Amino acid sequence: MRVLSGIQPTGQLHIGNYLGAIQQWVDLQTKHDCFFAVVDLHALTVQQDPKEFGRATMEKVIELISAGLDPEKCTIFLQSHVKEHAELAWIFNTITPVSELERMTQYKDKSKKNKENINAGLLTYPILQAADILLYQAQGVPIGKDQIQHLELTRTIARKFNNLYGNTFVEPEALVLPEGAKIMSLVEPKKKMSKSDGAASYVSLFEEPESIRKKFMRATTDAGKEITYNPAKKPGVSNLLVMYSLFAEQSIKDTEKQFQGKGYAALKKEEAELLIDKLEPFRKKKKELQSRDLYLKEVLKRGAEKAHSVASQTMEAVRSKLGLLSL
Ligand code: AQP
Secondary structure, rough: EEEEEEEOOOOEEEEHHHHHHHHHHHHHOOOOEEEEEHHHHHHHOOOOOHHHHHHHHHHHHHHHHHOOOOOOEEEEEEEEHHOHHHHHHHHHOOOHHHHHHHHHHHHHHHHHHHHOOOOOHHHHHHHHHHHHHHHOOOOOOOOOOHHHHHHHHHHHHHHHHHHHHHHOOOOEEOOOOOOOOOOOOOOOOOOOHHHHHHHHHHHHHHHHHHHHHHHHHHHOOOOOOOOOOOOOOOOHHHHHHHHHHHHHHHHEEEEEEEEOOOHHHHHHHHHHHHHHHHHHHHHHHHHHHHOOOHHHHHHHHHHHHHHHHHHHHHHHHHHHHHHOOOO
């Protein structure tokens, strides 16, 4: 199976990103032909400081490798290194109704949050995402729950192009985990954990131990004392239980049993220590990679070449289907 997924370079890689998406990537890379992109063009929908942007992009590559991606087992590349992404996105712009884009939840949320910069890119973001995926003829796209609506639109775009111009694209399936696909904010546990919602709401994958302890101890919990899984009535405790069970690799039921009769404070304390322990190898690996500039550049060069060789073939087929002349 061909697999593709991506992550933005800006902001912190948090445990929501990890449990919903990256952990799947690490697992899939040993079984499938995987392409993972740092989607730097997507991040430009928010204005970036050019000096900081390059640094953040390289840091995201470092973080993905630190979290378990192995450049020998999968293709890691930057979206902007493969020009076909922008080219195919333009073609898809011409077959996607604006009304479909306007009903995307992410567009509505982000335009509410960024009232002073509702740019066209924010609206057409899912079209570029469709191009990212369809260029590689990916059958599987490992994502968190928040991205399912965009993946549906990608499938619609693939079908529409195929109907209009003849069979060209594979219709991809979303690979969404049964648990962890939507980790909630530590502050507002009815909202998803999000890097743009303030540092107290998420734990970074590379967070220092003291800060992990503080964030868990301050996490919002619910009325009552009992530690039971009930997302509707106890969203805060349920979110803590989900995260604990995923990091401890045990069921939610067993986790409930483990904390039976103990209070919320005990759960928070033990959860913080569990995460400190589990995230330690990531922190170590990140420090080690930070000085390996040449190696990282080589990884990206190889990744760009491999990605381009697949993307250019798809684009050639698209150009020919559309009647765009070649030289
Ligand atoms: N809370 C989450 N739970 C599970 N999965 C999540 N993902 C994001 N948040 C959660 C998944 O992580 C992958 C990469 O995400 P992204 O870089 O595209 O960023 P995002 O989805 O926009 O993540 P944020 O933190 O919510 O960013 P902002 O604040 O900018 O909107 C995706 O597969 C995503 O589903």
